[in-house]
Amino acid sequence: MTEIIMDLLRRIGLQFKKPTGIPGKLVSNLMIMGNRSAYKTLIKELTPHSNGKILEIGYGPGIGIALISKRFESCDVYGIDFSELMFRRATNRNRQLIKNNRVHLILGDFIETEINTSGFNVIFCINVVYFWDDLQKAFERVRSLLKEDGLFCFYMASKEELNKVKFAKNDIFNKYSIEQITESLRSAGFGKVEYYYKNGFYIKAKK
Secondary structure (H helix, E strand, O other): OHHHHHHHHHHHHHHHHOOOHHHHHHHHHHHHHHHHHHHHHHHHHOOOOOOOEEEEEOOOOOHHHHHHHHHOOOOEEEEEEOOHHHHHHHHHHOHHHHHOOOEEEEEOOOOOOOOOOOOEEEEEEEOOHHHOOOHHHHHHHHHHHEEEEEEEEEEEOOHHHHOOOOOOOOOOOOOOOHHHHHHHHHHOOOOOEEEEEOOOEEEEEEO
């Protein structure tokens, strides 16, 4: 019985990494409810230039894309996610914005997929860093896509909180400490790195 429960918990954890099928739809609904507060807090930290470009990594069901497009109406908003299910759901949620050429959604892995534009003013993500096995490589990729003085902002739960979540298995979720995050950001070439805690860590790093 224990093995069955452990396998079930691992399957749930994988759905949070890359939602698929009916379980993925349920998980994406949980993402909408669970991430809304973090999105609203993070978006307050963003100050893109007028007519700037914004990229979300791991847009999930597309709620962040919708919120930030409403907040910064003069900006072009891009997003990349490697879940086909999330691509479809985010596309449906933001269909009018896509039609108006204000939102551009990409299906693919952030580390490996070519993004045919760069010079982003802001790159952001919510609950994504746990799924990057190589922080240095991921942060270097982020930095390469930012324009000079561009800003990388993201939210993550603390290592201690993740350890309380039964489905956050170590082989799926990388439970990074804030010290590991800030050190990797600086090693990747980011200059000013700041963070604060509010039911999780909000981190800002400037190119």
